[in-house]
Amino acid sequence: MSQLHITNSLSREKEIFIPLNPPYVGMYVCGPTVSGESHLGHARPYVTFDVIQRWLKHLDYKVRYVRNITDAGHFEEEDREAVDKVDTKAKLERLEPMELVQKYTNMFHDAMDLLNNERPGIEPTATGHIIEQISMIQEILKKGLAYEVNGSVYFDVTKYAKNNDYGKLSGRKIEEMIAGSRELEGQDEKRNAADFALWKKAPPEHLMRWPSPWGEGFPGWHIECSAMATKYLGVPFDIHGGGMDLQFPHHESEIAQTRTATGNSPAKYWMHNNMITVNGKKMGKSYNNTITLRELFSGNHPLLEQAYSPMTIRFFILQTHYRSTLDFNNEALKGAEKGLQRLMNSADVLNQLRYMENAGDFSQSEDDAVNKLISSLTEYMNDDFNTAMTMASLFELASKINAWQNQQAKITSISSATFERLKSAFNLFISEILGLKNESAAASDSKMDEVMQLVISLRNEARTKKDFATSDKIRNDLQKAGIQLKDGKEGTAWEII
RNA sequence: GGUCGGGUGGCCGAGGGGCUAGGCAGAGGUCUGCAAAACCUUUUACAGCGGUUCGACUCCGCUCCCGACCUCCA
Numbered sequence: 001m002s003q004l005h006i007t008n009s010l011s012r013e014k015e016i017f018i019p020l021n022p023p024y025v026g027m028y029v030c031g032p033t034v035s036g037e038s039h040l041g042h043a044r045p046y047v048t049f050d051v052i053q054r055w056l057k058h059l060d061y062k063v064r065y066v067r068n069i070t071d072a073g074h075f076e077e078e079d080r081e082a083v084d085k086v087d088t089k090a091k092l093e094r095l096e097p098m099e100l101v102q103k104y105t106n107m108f109h110d111a112m113d114l115l116n117n118e119r120p121g122i123e124p125t126a127t128g129h130i131i132e133q134i135s136m137i138q139e140i141l142k143k144g145l146a147y148e149v150n151g152s153v154y155f156d157v158t159k160y161a162k163n164n165d166y167g168k169l170s171g172r173k174i175e176e177m178i179a180g181s182r183e184l185e186g187q188d189e190k191r192n193a194a195d196f197a198l199w200k201k202a203p204p205e206h207l208m209r210w211p212s213p214w215g216e217g218f219p220g221w222h223i224e225c226s227a228m229a230t231k232y233l234g235v236p237f238d239i240h241g242g243g244m245d246l247q248f249p250h251h252e253s254e255i256a257q258t259r260t261a262t263g264n265s266p267a268k269y270w271m272h273n274n275m276i277t278v279n280g281k282k283m284g285k286s287y288n289n290t291i292t293l294r295e296l297f298s299g300n301h302p303l304l305e306q307a308y309s310p311m312t313i314r315f316f317i318l319q320t321h322y323r324s325t326l327d328f329n330n331e332a333l334k335g336a337e338k339g340l341q342r343l344m345n346s347a348d349v350l351n352q353l354r355y356m357e358n359a360g361d362f363s364q365s366e367d368d369a370v371n372k373l374i375s376s377l378t379e380y381m382n383d384d385f386n387t388a389m390t391m392a393s394l395f396e397l398a399s400k401i402n403a404w405q406n407q408q409a410k411i412t413s414i415s416s417a418t419f420e421r422l423k424s425a426f427n428l429f430i431s432e433i434l435g436l437k438n439e440s441a442a443a444s445d446s447k448m449d450e451v452m453q454l455v456i457s458l459r460n461e462a463r464t465k466k467d468f469a470t471s472d473k474i475r476n477d478l479q480k481a482g483i484q485l486k487d488g489k490e491g492t493a494w495e496i497i
Numbered sequence: 498g499g500u501c502g503g504g505u506g507g508c509c510g511a512g513g514g515g516c517u518a519g520g521c522a523g524a525g526g527u528c529u530g531c532a533a534a535a536c537c538u539u540u541u542a543c544a545g546c547g548g549u550u551c552g553a554c555u556c557c558g559c560u561c562c563c564g565a566c567c568u569c570c571a
Contacts, residue, residue, distance in 0.1 A: 030571080031571095032571075033569085033570080033571095035569095038571095039571085040571090041570080041571040042571055043571085044571065045571050046571085170500090170501090170566075170567090171500065171501065172499095172500065172501095172566090172567080173500085221569085242571075243570080243571035244502095244565070244566080244571085245565075245566070245570060245571065246570085246571075247566075248566060248567070249566095249567085249568095250570095273571075274502090274565085275564085275565065275571070276571080277564080280563080280564090281564090282564075282565080283571095284570075315520095316509085319509075319510065319511090319519080319520065320509080320510060320511085321510090321511070323502095324502095324503090324510080324511090325502090325503080325564070325565080326509085326510085327508095327509070327510090328509095329508075329509080330508095331507090331508045331509075331521075331522080332508060332509040332510085332520095332521080333509090334508095334521070334522090335508070335509060335510095335520060335521030335522075336509080336520075336521080337521090338520080338521055338522090339519085339520040339521065340520095342520080342521095342535095343520090345535080386511080388510070388511050388512095388518090388519075389511060389512085389518075389519085391511095391519070391520080392511070392518050392519035392520085393518095393519085394519090395518095395519055395520065396518090396519075399536095399537085402535080402536055402537080403536080403537070405535095405536080406527085406528085406535085406536055406537075408527085408536075408537060463530075466530070468530060468531075471530090472531080472532085475532085475533085479533085484533070484534070485533080485534085486533070486534040486535070487528090487529065487532090487533080487534075487535095488528085488529095488534075488535065488536095493534085493535095495534090
């Protein structure tokens, strides 16, 4: 796989990635709805597409990464309900949707930063693009594929499907969908059950509302992505991503809207990450197993036995291919925590290893093996971003690195050129591509380290004098304070536990 | 009910007709004043039943189970 391949949801096949307009690559990813706190489910797509975006950049593409914030809709905070306007005189007593949206947007950004996701190039909000959405709806009306009823506008799916393949992305047939759909209340305005809203008239109690040619209302569920993707990436653009749950109806409808309004399909490649489960069950309100990212990072949740750091979560997500479901449970997360430590430790070891030329030790087969592993990192990433396999190769390299450090194998069995190549590749993939970073902030605090070096040298003096009572007291008391000493060949290291 | 995906060793997970995935846990070992840590080595697998094949965990069929979407959802 010397060329990048991407599984395209449209064709259900792995295709060679050919940008529409190289070296530029446009990527749009459906962002969060900020009516609530970010949870575990948000971590997966955004870590996934962050790595995808990083890999594309690594391949020297100039990437424009757009990820929206859905901040328009029917918003109510759990503990703070909208108070009836007639009864409340003071504005400050009422729920202000933008305040709520701002709060959760900030929390989302904090969580994304902790997960070490790079921020998208453009992060447009739905409320900031009402005008674009209205004009796109007008365009669709002009084409005759939408109709207005009582101040709401609906997309005419049945009419669209006559000349277009509605259902191609999600693998559905429109006749079956209409036959299978139930009659719901409030659907009487729609001509057909499969139709969806482009603009909804705002009922009196609705808090978010904007003037439009059809009266006061708010945009439909799907139109914001069509409008913003078109505005910032043009049509068609290269990659559209999101969770598999969005494939239908959201992305299917997006295609219909954009095609109708612009005459072009939005994206060439559609990518969908799979869902996560918690203890084998889908995470959702009805299952009572929703874990927010804050709870995860603090361990403050009945289902969690301990806190899991953002990097542990990132590592855990990337250890699985993005198209597979991923199950969260304590045992697996603890495993990820250990695995991450091992990998990061090997990276430190590698950076400290000294290579001393010794031609007699050279082994062609060993040198080949290392080079093959290095190349495999790129090949696996090019194979539909197979981070699981990339990490497997990194771990195999980690074993070799550790063996060199322990003198269980000779580092000079590989050439110095191979060693240098390994060093840069190992660091590149761990920190730049996978975006894993060392979390122990204290370790990089130089004052703390100076103090610890002093304590360690005092303890070692005691040990030399065989004053083990003192040396063990130091070790045990530090342990109680959450600092672990690690005696090794090269001296004593310490870490926060 | 319809459409789609999946069932891999104690746990999480890659893979794809013959070639060790990997991580964690377990076991053995190295190091150590002792311990911890670290490191090395290593056991256990492909839901069941048929079929295709020289050969299937991998392809086909059936059965059982699980999940996703169809409704807000990452």
